[in-house]
Amino acid sequence: MKAHDGMYIDGAWRPAAGRDTIPVVNPADEQVIAEVPAGGAEDVDAAVRAARAALPAWAATAPAERAARIAALRDVLVARKDEIAETVTAELGAPLPFSQAVHAGVPILVAGSYAGLAASYAFEEKVGNSTVYAEPVGVVGAITPWNYPLHQIVAKVAPALAAGCTIVLKPAEDTPLTAQLFAEAVHEAGVPAGVFNLVTGLGPVAGQALAEHEGVDLVSFTGSTAVGRKIGATAGAAVKRVALELGGKSANVILPSADLAKAVGVGVANVMGNSGQTCSAWTRMLVHTSQYDEAVALAAEAAAKYGDRIGPLVNAEQHARVRGYIERGVAEGARLVAGGPEAPREQGYFVSPTVFADVTPEMTVAQEEIFGPVVSLIRYEDEDDALRIANGTVYGLAGAVWAGDEAEAVAFARRMDTGQVDINGGRFNPLAPFGGYKQSGVGRELGSHGLAEYLQTKSLQF
Numbered sequence: 528m529k530a531h532d533g534m535y536i537d538g539a540w541r542p543a544a545g546r547d548t549i550p551v552v553n554p555a556d557e558q559v560i561a562e563v564p565a566g567g568a569e570d571v572d573a574a575v576r577a578a579r580a581a582l583p584a585w586a587a588t589a590p591a592e593r594a595a596r597i598a599a600l601r602d603v604l605v606a607r608k609d610e611i612a613e614t615v616t617a618e619l620g621a622p623l624p625f626s627q628a629v630h631a632g633v634p635i636l637v638a639g640s641y642a643g644l645a646a647s648y649a650f651e652e653k654v655g656n657s658t659v660y661a662e663p664v665g666v667v668g669a670i671t672p673w674n675y676p677l678h679q680i681v682a683k684v685a686p687a688l689a690a691g692c693t694i695v696l697k698p699a700e701d702t703p704l705t706a707q708l709f710a711e712a713v714h715e716a717g718v719p720a721g722v723f724n725l726v727t728g729l730g731p732v733a734g735q736a737l738a739e740h741e742g743v744d745l746v747s748f749t750g751s752t753a754v755g756r757k758i759g760a761t762a763g764a765a766v767k768r769v770a771l772e773l774g775g776k777s778a779n780v781i782l783p784s785a786d787l788a789k790a791v792g793v794g795v796a797n798v799m800g801n802s803g804q805t806c807s808a809w810t811r812m813l814v815h816t817s818q819y820d821e822a823v824a825l826a827a828e829a830a831a832k833y834g835d836r837i838g839p840l841v842n843a844e845q846h847a848r849v850r851g852y853i854e855r856g857v858a859e860g861a862r863l864v865a866g867g868p869e870a871p872r873e874q875g876y877f878v879s880p881t882v883f884a885d886v887t888p889e890m891t892v893a894q895e896e897i898f899g900p901v902v903s904l905i906r907y908e909d910e911d912d913a914l915r916i917a918n919g920t921v922y923g924l925a926g927a928v929w930a931g932d933e934a935e936a937v938a939f940a941r942r943m944d945t946g947q948v949d950i951n952g953g954r955f956n957p958l959a960p961f962g963g964y965k966q967s968g969v970g971r972e973l974g975s976h977g978l979a980e981y982l983q984t985k986s987l988q989f
């Protein structure tokens with residue numbers, strides 16, 4: 528596949544300071560499809576300097592012009608959506624229809640939403656005898672994971688551009704080609720040199736150098752809680768703004784009045800999409816004891832139907848990790864009703880859609896983020912029991928509630944310790960704030976709440 532052998536810094540592709548490279552592997556057939564440079568502290572420093580130099584002019588650019596550049600970026604993403612989908616499929620392994628609809632489609636929606644918000648946001652307001660200005664935070668260090676490679680980039684870069692910030696992006700090592708394609712799109716959209724910069728590289732090298740760089744004003748990180756904790760500590764020590772979008776272990780709560788078949792079917796599909804590599808996936812399905820056996824049968828059937836339509840996991844390490852979790856579930860007494868730890872194919876990092884029944888809330892598969900196509904059915908006795916189980920993990924990123932009556936579902940959702948809840952299968956809204964309670968993170972992405980993360984306020988009194 529096409530790959531740049533340099534970094535996108537100050538509006539041009541430049542050779543990396545060192546010679547190290549990172550191989551990019553297609554997880555469906557385990558073949559190396561490209562190599563990208565493994566940047567280090569020197570590359571990060573050059574990118575941060577470029578971003579800092581570009582900051583005054585971009586921050587002073589009228590919001591309408593920033594909006595026009597984001598709209599142009601959206602248009603390039605639309606024009607190149609097939610190429611984006613093919614690239615994501617090649618390096619992440621997602622089936623092409625899913626890459627087209629979600630991996631290429633959602634970033635177009637999000638970029639479009641920020642073109643609108645940049646033009647309409649109140650960057651200035653009157654409060655009594657004061658004028659309050661929302662000003663850009665400055666240089667943003669964005670560190671992103673591989674599971675939604677373009678969405679997670681756009682969810683940071685679009686609001687940062689709208690706010691008037693400049694950016695250095697360090698994408699995940701598994702999916703750098705999508706990030707390079709995005710840098711091309713930014714260039715084509717006419718975003719001025721230095722406003723957006725890309726450094727590919729390893730997390731503990733390039734990522735850490737970016738998080739620690741004193742020329743960065745805000746670190747926006749999406750990834751694991753373990754790395755997020757480190758980045759939060761580094762940012763705290765430097766008294767630097769930080770946004771953390773971390774892991775999840777979300778509950779899908781099916782109340783007895785719900786349409787059980789629909790709730791189970793949508794719930795299983797929610798976990799299997801992207802091969803279970805979704806931080807907000809509803810990996811714990813909570814079912815009333817009176818409907819439990821029926822839900823188990825429906826879930827097993829839904830997972831079996833998924834069969835071959837599921838893509839591989841991203842890499843060999845995740846493949847081993849997820850299969851290890853399935854073995855752990857069996858060892859702790861959960862009952863496999865679909866899938867299992869055996870690799871279904873000889874080649875590629877595939878795991879079968881897996882359903883566990885008889886899962887108790889304290890089991891490892893009910894507490895830890897598996898990040899694979901595994902759903903656990905947990906039995907509850909009454910609503911308070913369901914709430915206790917739903918809230919009984921260190922995470923609080925997302926969730927779902929199903930009930931016959933919307934008001935009943937809303938009343939339950941309001942008691943959940945989580946940042947986002949879908950009611951009876953609610954649709955994706957690119958303007959709805961997304962982010963975690965508890966150890967799922969700090970801050971929000973998307974919509975005006977996401978934009979506010981990249982702004983700081985100044986008040987003038989008259």
Ligand code: NAD
Binds near residue numbers: 673735
């Ligand atoms: P990860 O934390 O290992 O890596 C994420 C990014 O951080 C990568 O770019 C990586 O190179 C970089 N990184 C790694 N070590 C670093 C360090 N010491 N300093 C700076 N940067 C470093 O996570 P992952 O395995 O790539 O992604 C999966 C995780 O991401 C899951 O836990 C998932 O739940 C989480 N996630 C959360 C969200 C969300 O919005 N809350 C979205 C997607 C993924």
